[in-house]
Amino acid sequence: MNSYYLINLLIYAAVDAMACLGLSQQFGVAGVTNFGFIIFQAAGGYTAAILALPADSANGAFQSYLGGWNLPFPIPWIGAAVVGGLIALPFTFLVGRRLRGDFAAVGLLVTAVLLNLLATNYRPLLNGDAGLSLIPQPLAGEYNPQSAGYQWALTAVAVAACAAVYLLVRRITESPYGRSLRAMRDNDTVADSLGKNLLSLRTTMLVVGGAIAGLSGGILISYITTWSPAAWGYAETVVLFAAVIIGGAGNHRGAILGAILVPVGFEEVTRYIPTSNSLPPNLIPSLQWVAIGLLIVSFLWVRPQGILPERKRVIRAEPLRPAATPAPAAPDSTGQAEAATASAVPRPAAPPPGEAVSPAGTLGSVSTAAAAVGGVRSADVPGTGQQAPGDREVVLQAVDVVREFGGVRAVAGVSLSVRRGTLTGLIGPNGAGKSTLLAMLAGTLPVSAGQIRYQGKDVTGLPAYRRARLGLIRTFQLASEFKKLTVMENLLSAVPRNCGDSLRGALAGPRYWRGDEEAAAARAAALLERFGLEAHASSYAGDLSGGQRRMVEIMRALMAEPLVLLLDEPMAGVHPALARKIGGELVALAAGGLTVLMVEHELAIMDEFCDPVVAMAEGAVLAQGTMSELRRRSDVVEAYLVG
Amino acid sequence: MTVFLASVGFGLVTASVLAIAAVGFTLQFAVTDVLNLAYGAVMIAGAFLAYVLNSHGVNIWIGLVVAVAACAAGSVLLNACVYAPFQRRGAAPITMVIVSLGMTLIIEFGVQAAAGGTSVSYRMSQGPSVTADGFTLTAVQFVVIGLSLLVMAGTYTLLRYTRLGKAMRATAANRMLARNCGIRTGRVITATWAISGGLCGLAGVVFAMDAGSFDATSTDLFLVLILAATFLGGPGQAYGAMLGAVIIGLATEVSAAYITPSYKYVIAFVALLVMLGVRPTGLLGKAAG
Numbered sequence: 001m002n003s004y005y006l007i008n009l010l011i012y013a014a015v016d017a018m019a020c021l022g023l024s025q026q027f028g029v030a031g032v033t034n035f036g037f038i039i040f041q042a043a044g045g046y047t048a049a050i051l052a053l054p055a056d057s058a059n060g061a062f063q064s065y066l067g068g069w070n071l072p073f074p075i076p077w078i079g080a081a082v083v084g085g086l087i088a089l090p091f092t093f094l095v096g097r098r099l100r101g102d103f104a105a106v107g108l109l110v111t112a113v114l115l116n117l118l119a120t121n122y123r124p125l126l127n128g129d130a131g132l133s134l135i136p137q138p139l140a141g142e143y144n145p146q147s148a149g150y151q152w153a154l155t156a157v158a159v160a161a162c163a164a165v166y167l168l169v170r171r172i173t174e175s176p177y178g179r180s181l182r183a184m185r186d187n188d189t190v191a192d193s194l195g196k197n198l199l200s201l202r203t204t205m206l207v208v209g210g211a212i213a214g215l216s217g218g219i220l221i222s223y224i225t226t227w228s229p230a231a232w233g234y235a236e237t238v239v240l241f242a243a244v245i246i247g248g249a250g251n252h253r254g255a256i257l258g259a260i261l262v263p264v265g266f267e268e269v270t271r272y273i274p275t276s277n278s279l280p281p282n283l284i285p286s287l288q289w290v291a292i293g294l295l296i297v298s299f300l301w302v303r304p305q306g307i308l309p310e311r312k313r314v315i316r317a318e319p320l321r322p323a324a325t326p327a328p329a330a331p332d333s334t335g336q337a338e339a340a341t342a343s344a345v346p347r348p349a350a351p352p353p354g355e356a357v358s359p360a361g362t363l364g365s366v367s368t369a370a371a372a373v374g375g376v377r378s379a380d381v382p383g384t385g386q387q388a389p390g391d392r393e394v395v396l397q398a399v400d401v402v403r404e405f406g407g408v409r410a411v412a413g414v415s416l417s418v419r420r421g422t423l424t425g426l427i428g429p430n431g432a433g434k435s436t437l438l439a440m441l442a443g444t445l446p447v448s449a450g451q452i453r454y455q456g457k458d459v460t461g462l463p464a465y466r467r468a469r470l471g472l473i474r475t476f477q478l479a480s481e482f483k484k485l486t487v488m489e490n491l492l493s494a495v496p497r498n499c500g501d502s503l504r505g506a507l508a509g510p511r512y513w514r515g516d517e518e519a520a521a522a523r524a525a526a527l528l529e530r531f532g533l534e535a536h537a538s539s540y541a542g543d544l545s546g547g548q549r550r551m552v553e554i555m556r557a558l559m560a561e562p563l564v565l566l567l568d569e570p571m572a573g574v575h576p577a578l579a580r581k582i583g584g585e586l587v588a589l590a591a592g593g594l595t596v597l598m599v600e601h602e603l604a605i606m607d608e609f610c611d612p613v614v615a616m617a618e619g620a621v622l623a624q625g626t627m628s629e630l631r632r633r634s635d636v637v638e639a640y641l642v643g
Numbered sequence: 644m645t646v647f648l649a650s651v652g653f654g655l656v657t658a659s660v661l662a663i664a665a666v667g668f669t670l671q672f673a674v675t676d677v678l679n680l681a682y683g684a685v686m687i688a689g690a691f692l693a694y695v696l697n698s699h700g701v702n703i704w705i706g707l708v709v710a711v712a713a714c715a716a717g718s719v720l721l722n723a724c725v726y727a728p729f730q731r732r733g734a735a736p737i738t739m740v741i742v743s744l745g746m747t748l749i750i751e752f753g754v755q756a757a758a759g760g761t762s763v764s765y766r767m768s769q770g771p772s773v774t775a776d777g778f779t780l781t782a783v784q785f786v787v788i789g790l791s792l793l794v795m796a797g798t799y800t801l802l803r804y805t806r807l808g809k810a811m812r813a814t815a816a817n818r819m820l821a822r823n824c825g826i827r828t829g830r831v832i833t834a835t836w837a838i839s840g841g842l843c844g845l846a847g848v849v850f851a852m853d854a855g856s857f858d859a860t861s862t863d864l865f866l867v868l869i870l871a872a873t874f875l876g877g878p879g880q881a882y883g884a885m886l887g888a889v890i891i892g893l894a895t896e897v898s899a900a901y902i903t904p905s906y907k908y909v910i911a912f913v914a915l916l917v918m919l920g921v922r923p924t925g926l927l928g929k930a931a932g
Contacts (some may be wrong), residue, residue, distance in 0.1 A: 031737075033737050033740070033741070035744075093920040094916075094919060094920060099919060099920075099923055100736065100923070101736070101737045102678055102736045102737045102739070102740045103678075103874075103878070103919055103923055104919070105737060105740055106678065106680070106740070106870060106919075107915065107916055107919045107920075109680075109744075110867050110870060110871075110912060110915055110916075111912070111916070113863060113864065113867055114867065114908060114909065114912040117864065117905070117908060118906070118909070120905075121905040121906065122906075234863075235748065238745075238748060241741065241744075242745075245741070280756075280759045280760075281759070281760060282755055282756070282759055282760030283756055283759075286752040286753075286755040286756035286760070286859075287752070287756050288752075289748045289752035289755075290748065290749050290752045290753050290756060292745075293744075293745040293746065293747070293748030293749035293752070294745070294749055295745075296741065296742070296744070296745035296748075297725065297742055297745040297746065297749070300729070300734075300738060300741065300742055300745075301728070301729070304738075
């Protein structure tokens with residue numbers, strides 16, 4: 001086989017694989033559908049070109065361009081990656097929380113079309129339609145770029161760069177940070193409510209993917225020595241999408257496979273189609289595009305997970321056990337699940353966390369872990385259990401809160417105070433505005449008017465993820481598990497302050513974050529055992545029954561170390577016996593200082609666990625009191641009957 | 644002044660073509676929930692169908708009618724064979740957009756494979772033209788503007804006064820609720836694909852008339868204008884799309900008179916990005932909450 005042919009094949013494979021890895025990280029892992037991906041490769045190509053080229057008066061000034069700094073290798077490649085990353089920043093306004101993913105994708109697609117048009121028509125900047133050519137190859141002064149040795153060395157560097165990119169994206173994806181990205185991909189509203197900063201996550205993905213694409217463009221032009229708008233039409237992005245979808249979105253090896261099958265494979269196959277003068281000139285390239293379109297649509301239909309599906313991440317963990325620490329001697333007020341509750345729920349009577357010495361060592365003492373389940377930040381609140389609910393400190397407050405949906409007032413001026421350590425119920429007929437109120441308290445929905453106060457501070461302007469980080473955690477009325485994460489991963493995704501849950505932490509590697517990860521996994525395992533779901537730890541959450549998914553959601557909220565827990569119909573679809581168990585757990589946690597506001601239709605649950613209970617109807621608070629008091633109020637009964 | 648008036652004339656024609664296309668696109672999105680990026684490809688397929696008939700000696704206006712019918716039927720088929728099955732399976736909106744991008748390649752380059760890569764134009768007379776101080780419109784351009792006004796009036800009548808239009812609005816607002824109220828949403832959606840597909844074919848042929856010469860990829864950039872008009876008016880808002888089309892059509896052509904014509908799309912592009920970033924619900928929509 002001709003070695004130049006092989007070199008050509010390998011360099012294209014490496015460059016396409018790098019691009020696909022960048023796209024796989026953005027689209028497959030983080031769910032950022034970047035239809036303008038090719039812009040970033042183009043930017044890298046142009047940057048490397050104008051950094052390496054001499055001033056445009058050279059060669060008789062037959063091409064005109066910006067720059068022309070004649071810089072030595074490897075500066076052009078570094079510049080390509082840096083510029084590829086930096087030009088992602090202007091796009092961040094498209095990928096924030098507010099804009100639908102498909103609209104943002106359309107915005108990026110249109111940007112790619114338009115930038116190509118501009119680059120084609122505006123000559124002074126990058127030589128317009130004709131593009132740049134005669135781009136000096138790396139170290140061309142020292143070595144002969146035409147020699148086989150040089151070409152092989154360039155190939156080796158390209159393949160090595162591709163391998164490095166693979167290791168980089170794998171390190172990011174397999175870290176706690178990568179889990180946050182996948183959680184965002186599966187359900188961004190829920191990730192937001194668990195303290196994930198969507199804008200920051202998506203921006204980082206655009207920058208990282210952009211830098212990878214830029215580098216791939218820089219390497220490509222070092223080989224082909226030309227770069228023009230024809231090389232980066234918007235449709236090239238679609239080819240890369242086809243590669244990632246066919247290879248397997250979310251699986252980086254699949255991205256490499258897809259790169260070899262689609263862009264490289266297509267180029268090679270058409271090489272063997274006999275050219276004939278009887279065929280129309282554009283027939284083969286046109287049919288190539290048709291085939292790519294067909295591949296995308298048919299793969300999405302027949303095998304949407306791709307050839308190599310995203311693999312399941314099984315995390316094994318030993319549950320935290322109170323082996324060496326005597327269980328607190330406080331009487332078990334709920335009378336059920338005695339050993340487990342006693343071990344994992346802090347009591348007013350429990351010894352101070354610092355004094356408990358446990359053999360668990362680096363995993364933290366049992367008491368702190370137990371306190372974490374029930375809200376570690378409430379451990380310094382003394383004796384809430386002894387006070388009557390009405391005397392306790394107000395921790396969460398709505399002041400004259402209004403929410404309008406196109407003229408309809410779903411919540412019409414509600415004021416509500418939730419006191420620390422209580423289990424406050426929220427009842428009312430359908431359409432009373434309960435879920436809307438909950439969403440406004442958590443920040444998922446902005447208020448139309450009014451104020452939300454949390455721990456004495458005005459948090460009305462704080463986005464949901466910032467409130468979540470302060471310990472104000474909500475659950476959702478509709479199923480909201482991260483479907484393509486295992487149950488264990490769902491629980492771990494909510495853990496705050498995991499040092500691997502940032503790009504820097506992810507890049508520092510598993511050795512840096514393993515300690516946090518194992519401690520969190522042990523806590524999650526203990527929680528799973530308490531709720532009896534340990535057998536499902538490694539099942540995809542999307543495969544569970546409705547009731548089990550609600551449990552996952554509650555456990556996930558507990559893993560977020562809440563101070564205040566807002567539960568939207570947590571018992572809906574849950575077996576009654578299990579519902580009572582959840583209620584018992586919540587009462588125990590409330591005794592430890594956790595505050596719960598719970599929307600629930602099952603009045604028996606309210607009777608048994610909630611005090612006080614707030615009744616809402618038609619967007620307003622009707623009454624507040626114990627459930628038995630509310631039953632005596634005719635307006636409340638009527639609202640329920642009429643509503 | 645002369646240049647300005649001439650560009651306003653062009654702008655009116657572009658706005659008319661754009662309005663037909665954008666109303667179809669936005670209705671399709673509102674009722675069927677598919678952000679159908681293959682819309683531009685279907686347009687050009689209709690334009691080419693009319694061209695084939697025209698080049699065999701058929702009058703272009705007959706070709707136009709055939710293209711409208713064919714695009715209506717084609718869009719119904721496109722939905723029944725591709726989009727609806729994906730939606731029934733619960734595909735995410737973003738998956739639908741990727742599917743529609745795949746369909747764009749299939750249709751657009753299918754047309755190119757059949758027609759070759761060269762530009763073509765219709766054989767037709769432009770008719771007598773009216774000139775007033777630089778403002779020039781040919782008879783054909785008047786017809787295009789007239790057709791567009793007819794489409795606007797028809798859309799208004801459809802949405803406001805007919806059972807089908809009301810059912811379409813109900814389905815757009817809340818498909819589940821509409822179905823529970825006894826509206827046969829399946830039929831409404833099929834009817835919407837037929838109507839919007841017909842508008843798409845009409846837009847394709849008048850676009851090709853207006854452009855003079857066209858090839859299979861000509862609507863790539865026109866789709867940018869459609870999207871800009873749609874998002875300016877708020878996605879799914881028929882009247883918003885009309886307003887957006889007038890603004891974008893006039894803005895692109897008037898700006899083209901003063902800057903290089905190849906940059907005229909930049910205004911539409913900027914408008915689209917600003918709307919996406921600042922007010923994704925459109926000029927007529929509610930402020931983003």
